[in-house]
Structures are given as C-alpha cells and as structure tokens.
Amino acid sequence: MTMMTAAKRSSDQTPTCQSVALHSVTYEIRTFGDPVLKAIAEPVTNIDEKLVRLTDEMFDVMYKAPGIGLAATQIGVQRQVFVYDIEEERKVILNPQIVESSGEWVYDEGCLSIPGLYVEMLRPKRILVRGINLDGNQVEFEADELLARLFQHEVDHLNGVLMFDRMTPDQRREAVTLYRAREGQPKDAEPYHLKLV
Ligand SMILES: [Zn+2]
Numbered sequence: 056m057t058m059m060t061a062a063k064r065s066s067d068q069t070p071t072c073q074s075v076a077l078h079s080v081t082y083e084i085r086t087f088g089d090p091v092l093k094a095i096a097e098p099v100t101n102i103d104e105k106l107v108r109l110t111d112e113m114f115d116v117m118y119k120a121p122g123i124g125l126a127a128t129q130i131g132v133q134r135q136v137f138v139y140d141i142e143e144e145r146k147v148i149l150n151p152q153i154v155e156s157s158g159e160w161v162y163d164e165g166c167l168s169i170p171g172l173y174v175e176m177l178r179p180k181r182i183l184v185r186g187i188n189l190d191g192n193q194v195e196f197e198a199d200e201l202l203a204r205l206f207q208h209e210v211d212h213l214n215g216v217l218m219f220d221r222m223t224p225d226q227r228r229e230a231v232t233l234y235r236a237r238e239g240q241p242k243d244a245e246p247y248h249l250k251l252v
Contacts (some may be wrong), residue, residue: 056139056208057165059173059246082116082130084167087217087234089131092168094129096135096213099149102191103160106136110147110189113138122167123174124205128213129168137209141202148194151186151197151210161252162204166218171237174218174230178207226251 060231085091099106117125117138124139135150158180165173182203188194198206211217219227226249233247 056205057120057122057167058168059163059165082112082132083124084116084120084125084129085131086168086170087219089168091128091131092212092217093215094128095215096126096133097127098135099187101150102187102189106134107189110136110138112139114145114249117167120167122165124209125167126209128212128215133214137213139147139205139209142206147189148184148186148196148206149188151184151206151213153182153207153210154185154195155183156207157181160200160204162201162220163248164208165202165246166208168212169218169234170242171240171244171246172230172234173246173248175248175252176218176221177252178204178221182206184210222251 109127110200113125113127113130113136116130117140123141124137127134127136136147136149137151138145140146156179159177160180161175161177163173163175180203181197181199182204183195183197185193185195196206219230222230230249237244237247
C-alpha cells in the first residue's frame with residue numbers, strides 16, 4: 056500500500072528503476088493487468104532461510120517504491136506473506152486472517168500495483184488480524200485507522216483482490232479509465248484521486 060506522504064517523498068529523490076536485484080533474483084512490482092495479482096496465495100508451511108530472504112527482498116522493494124506495505128503476490132510470489140513499515144515498525148506477517156472488524160473509516164488509499172491512482176474508500180475502522188511471525192509464533196494485532204487499512208489492503212492482495220474489485224461496476228469503469236490515462240503520463244506526474252464516498 057502507499058500513502059500520499061510516501062509518494063511525495065519519492066518525487067524528491069532521483070528517479071530509480073522499480074526493481075531490485077539481490078541474490079540473483081530480480082523482483083519487480085507487478086501492476087494491474089498482471090494475472091498474478093488475481094491469484095490466491097498459498098499458506099506458508101515452512102519458515103526457512105529462503106522465506107526470510109524473500110521478506111528482506113520484499114522490504115527492499117517496498118522501501119524503494121516507496122510504499123508502507125507490500126504483499127508477496129505483488130512481486131509474483133504466491134505465498135501468504137506481507138511486510139509493512141509504519142513509523143519505523145518493520146514487521147512481517149505470514150498467513151494473515153482478519154478475524155474481527157468494526158466501525159467505518161474513509162481513507163485515500165494507494166496501491167503500488169496501481170501506481171498514480173488514489174481511491175478514497177470506506178472500509179472497517181478497526182480490525183483484529185491473526186497470523187504467524189517469522190519465528191513461527193502465532194501473533195494477533197488490533198489495528199485502527201491507517202494500520203487497519205494497511206492490513207485489509209494487504210490481506211486483499213493475498214486473496215487476489217485489488218481496490219478495483221471493491222467498487223461497483225460504474226466506479227470500476229471510471230477508476231480503470233483514470234488509471235489508464237495516468238499510465239501514459241510521466242512517473243512523477245501528480246497522482247489522480249477518485250472519491251467513492
Ligand atoms: Zn496494493
């Protein structure tokens with residue numbers, strides 16, 4: 056997931072390629088239209104060195120983008136893994152599930168796989184997410200507002216769901232049209248915003 060402040064920071068930096076080459080694997084952020092974004096990720100059953108390396112690489116890709124959250128499916132890896140960093144809180148969650156949600160909150164949501172488009176969407180305000188950390192222990196996080204939004208956005212990715220899938224057919228048509236229009240513009244052009252609420 057991206058937020059406006061993160062996106063703004065990027066325009067102050069030297070333009071960089073959106074891929075990171077490490078350990079001979081090159082991961083690129085897959086964007087809307089790539090079928091991997093529609094696939095449902097497989098649960099993680101084995102936490103090994105390879106998985107730890109994958110999460111390190113996911114952080115590198117996420118920071119470089121820059122974003123605040125990244126799901127493995129966004130770099131073409133069909134595993135239930137996401138990483139995030141909000142206010143220096145660098146975390147990895149495996150096999151995440153949203154077990155409770157309540158309230159409503161509107162937020163101008165961005166996605167690294169839908170660059171240049173922010174969508175003001177309504178979703179639950181508070182959630183309880185359950186998953187596993189890299190030590191293999193079950194973890195539970197209560198989250199509110201931005202963190203809750205991030206968790207919902209990333210869990211959606213692991214289920215093959217994009218922001219476009221949370222729209223009515225009319226909204227989706229408008230959103231895709233805007234996205235396509237923005238695609239033809241320079242990467243550092245101002246993003247488009249769509250209000251659904
Ligand atoms: Zn996203």
